[in-house]
Amino acid sequence: MSMIPLILSCLVACILSAGLVRRMVSVGVMDVPGHRSSHERPTPKGGGVGIVTAFLIALPLDHIGLTGHLPGWSLLLPEIAIAGLAFFSWRDDIHSYPAMAKLAVQGGAAALVVIVTLAFPEGPAALPLYLACALPGFLWLVYVTNALNFIDGLNGLASGSMALSSLGLALLFHLDGETLLRNAALLLGCALLAFLPFNFPRARIFMGDVGSQGAGLALSWLGLEAMLRSTAPWMPLFLLAGILGDVAFTLVRRGFAGNRLTEAHRGHLYQLAVRSGIPAPAVTLLHWGFVLWGGAIGLAPLDMPARLALLLAPQLGWGLYVLARARRHISGAW
Template sequence: MIYLTCIICLIISFIITPFIKKLAFKIGATDQPNNRKVHQKIMPRLGGLAIYISFIVGILILRPEGSLLLPILLGSLVMVITGILDDIKDLPAKVKLIGQVIAAIIVVTGGIQVEYINLPFDGRLEFGIFSIPLTIIWIVGVTNAINLIDGLDGLAAGVSSIALISVSIMAIIMGNLFVASLGFILLFSTLGFLYYNFHPAKIFMGDTGALFLGYMISVLSLLGFKNVTFISLIVPIIILGVPISDTFFAIIRRFVNKQPISAPDKSHLHHCLLKVGYSHRKTVLVIYGISALFGIVAILLSKTTMWESFLVILVLMLAIEITVEKIGLIGNDYRPIMKIVKGIQNMTMKL
């Protein structure tokens, strides 16, 4: 049944996206070109609505069993409404953040929380009263990470698809069919839209899609890896390595340059790859490859011993450091940050 549902979601998303495109122009949900954007003409940006509608149809067909389904769907509805309003009206950052926090609170009160993790050598870290704010921060953080990488045709949709593949495979390995079902339904709903979104894009997913996908990926990764070991806790972070690292370095850049965290710039990973000479399409494909590598590493981590996991993480950090220095992801003032990264690497090696 899951296979048929996924195919139906793919077809629905593929069929309704052109209609969503026409709707976007009618209601003014368009993206105007400016000096920090790559596209040169007015583009419709309500494409995420096609993903959402297809996903909901898939849920109605498959009807996955789980007490957490209702809060997840209610939170997703809040995210989608927030995204639609932003695609039409360009909401202030604070208003968008309020919508994200409300969605996160809905799923937290519905029972989705990271309450503790098991540490190496039979230790255990209880989060206690911090479990709620940590869970909310995770959901809001991942949601915005997906939103921030939505800067090139097909980039956010493709990276999200790769993350969903990784999360769904990990859920199958752990025997969590509920998470796997939701992951695959969302994956095929996104792939149907990606046909129109890949370069040269005919429609953007907009905040409707970026907020919805980011929210769902954050929640599914929480459901798949809650209350587990320290190494397993790192797995969803690695799966989302591209958007999380890009967001991390964006925050560092803005801190160094004394800018607001929400301030836009043209120094994200995709901007840097374009600057060093990659074409639009190659830049997206390179980031797809990096995302797939992160996903493979995450799956390998779930099958390794603790010491092997530390070694894999060390190699991954070295690769990130080399990439940052090579393409200037932080900028000219990256050296203090690199000292911190190297310090963490040295600590890992001593372990």
């Protein structure tokens, strides 16, 4: 099969993403730093408009080039969900809506994706099994979308990790012969990679919630598809283990400390690492390494206990190291 349609679609994704990101730099919706911010000067945000728009346009074009016909609901509903969440998140970047409103929109978008990904059950007898599968899928989508939003606090950390994870899923889908899903993951990776030079190592623009949540939902959708249809259903968890682990640890620690979980803070492991004196680019590169390591372990011919040990050992070591540094170098509550 000719690869020309896919190559053209990837070029469209890269050019559109970079062009729109450049345009968003000049729009000038600024992220003004506060006492919890990692940056020190006002910086434009909204670069995610380019990422999400490029993905949403390139994906149906690729589908038409590959199949010769318009995409069906299995593709259109996830696109509608991603577009809706991205639009709301862009408005939130400007107006800052309440946390419960954000969660409600995330839940609605996740429900749309779950409905089309799992498909409706045939007859009432299949409904309990459908619901048993739908709930974990729904929670996965909401948790990953929020985790990628929470982790978007250092230049290149979230966007680079998502780009590498997308490419990892594209490789998995390629090995499994899932052409449409491979192309979708590759296009998402291209849109994210085109944004990265604008954000790392020096940030000319941030993704904003429109990027971290819009692209986050797209990535979590592809991860759910991999869990359901690939020969390595653990791969999405392995690729995102560093990010998901950081967020889970932070939520648990803040919960036990009696902190409000919806309150902005600087208590993530990656934030503590920077506050303790580790250069921000080094922390970002380490998280990219976690993604690559997770992908390599996920595809390695090992049994699951060995995979888990190899996956978790460096992350546990990193967490203990950061906590030790935080106790020595950070004064006050963290």
